[in-house]
Amino acid sequence: xxxxxxxxxxxxxxxxxxxxxxxxxxxxxxxxxxxxxxxxxxxxxxxxxxxxxxxxxxxxxxxxxxxxxxxxxxxxxxxxxxxxxxxxxxxxxxxxxxxxxxxxxxxxxxxxxxxxxxxxxxxxxxxxxxxxxxxxxxxxxxxxxxxxxxxxxxxxxxxxxxxxxxxxxxxxxxxxxxxxxxxxxxxxxxxxxxxxxxxxxxxxxx
Numbered sequence: 001x002x003x004x005x006x007x008x009x010x011x012x013x014x015x016x017x018x019x020x021x022x023x024x025x026x027x028x029x030x031x032x033x034x035x036x037x038x039x040x041x042x043x044x045x046x047x048x049x050x051x052x053x054x055x056x057x058x059x060x061x062x063x064x065x066x067x068x069x070x071x072x073x074x075x076x077x078x079x080x081x082x083x084x085x086x087x088x089x090x091x092x093x094x095x096x097x098x099x100x101x102x103x104x105x106x107x108x109x110x111x112x113x114x115x116x117x118x119x120x121x122x123x124x125x126x127x128x129x130x131x132x133x134x135x136x137x138x139x140x141x142x143x144x145x146x147x148x149x150x151x152x153x154x155x156x157x158x159x160x161x162x163x164x165x166x167x168x169x170x171x172x173x174x175x176x177x178x179x180x181x182x183x184x185x186x187x188x189x190x191x192x193x194x195x196x197x198x199x200x201x202x203x204x205x206x
Contacts, residue, residue, distance in 0.1 A: 006055060007175050010153075011183035013052070015190075017045045020180060022194055027128075034197050035177070037154060039125035043081045052153065053085040055174050059151055060090070060121060063172055071095055071114050073147065075124040075136045082153075083123035093118070097139045110143045120147035127152055127160035127171060137169055154180065158205045178202055 001009075014020045018041070025036040043049050060066060074083030074096040087094035095112025114120065120140065124133055133150055140147050148169050155161060155173035164171045178199060185195040 006058075007179055008183045008187070010052070010055065010175055011180045012187065012189065013048050014154075014180060015184055017041060017048050022190065022198075034194075034201050035181075037126055037156070037177070039082075039153060040078045042125075049085065053082060053089060055153070056082065056086045056123065056151055057089050059172060059174055060086070064119075064121060064149060064151075066090065066092070066119075069118055070121055071112075071118045073097065073112075073114075073120055073122050073136065073140065075122060075132055078125040079123045079136075079152075082125060086123060097136050109139050110145075114140075114143075114145055116144075119149070120145055122147050122150040122169075124150060124152040126154040126156060127164075127173065128156045128158045130160035130163045130171075133160070133164060133169070133171075134167060137164075137167060157202050 014037075019037060019039055021036045021038075022034065023036075025033050027033055042052055064070075071093045072083045072087045072095075074080035074094065076097060080096045083094050083096065086092075093113065095110055095114050098109050098111060122133065122136055127133060137147055150164065150169055150171045151174075152171065153174050155171070155176045157176055157178060161171035161173070181190070181195050181198045184190045185192060
């Protein structure tokens with residue numbers, strides 16, 4: 001299956017498990033959006049969870065050519081279960097960042113072992129502004145580690161990857177929201193008018 005077919009299957013998978021919804025939604029920023037993506041539901045659907053993490057594995061192998069000296073770091077919270085299964089499939093070490101340091105024991109933020117010479121690949125579900133990813137990258141820097149690669153499922157096309165580039169980090173999305181919408185429209189799953197509404201919204205937000 002080539003990437004075009006993989007993306008078409010991904011779009012339908014997201015729609016079928018209601019990980020992407022259409023309507024009018026209020027975002028954390030207070031702005032309204034004609035669609036909403038919630039990838040935290042993915043682990044609740046075993047077949048989708050398996051397929052989606054396979055896509056991450058394919059993306060990492062094709063674009064980052066792992067040599068066995070990598071460690072995956074999941075962005076809390078949605079990136080952690082994704083990173084867990086991806087790491088298992090790749091037989092690669094995994095770590096994650098606590099949202100808040102423990103108030104007992106070692107009080108560390110980074111859970112897991114990261115060796116100084118390892119290449120750190122950050123795993124996230126989607127990107128809007130990039131705020132949560134920047135937080136993870138900065139937490140790693142505070143702990144003495146540098147990561148320059150992020151792999152994620154969906155880019156909302158609202159400037160996140162560009163902001164990350166300014167931080168010296170490359171974002172590698174598997175799919176953009178417009179690719180999702182176009183695939184759903186082509187398959188007759190959503191009407192052309194709805195697809196146009198989202199395209200107009202994305203263009204206005206760029």
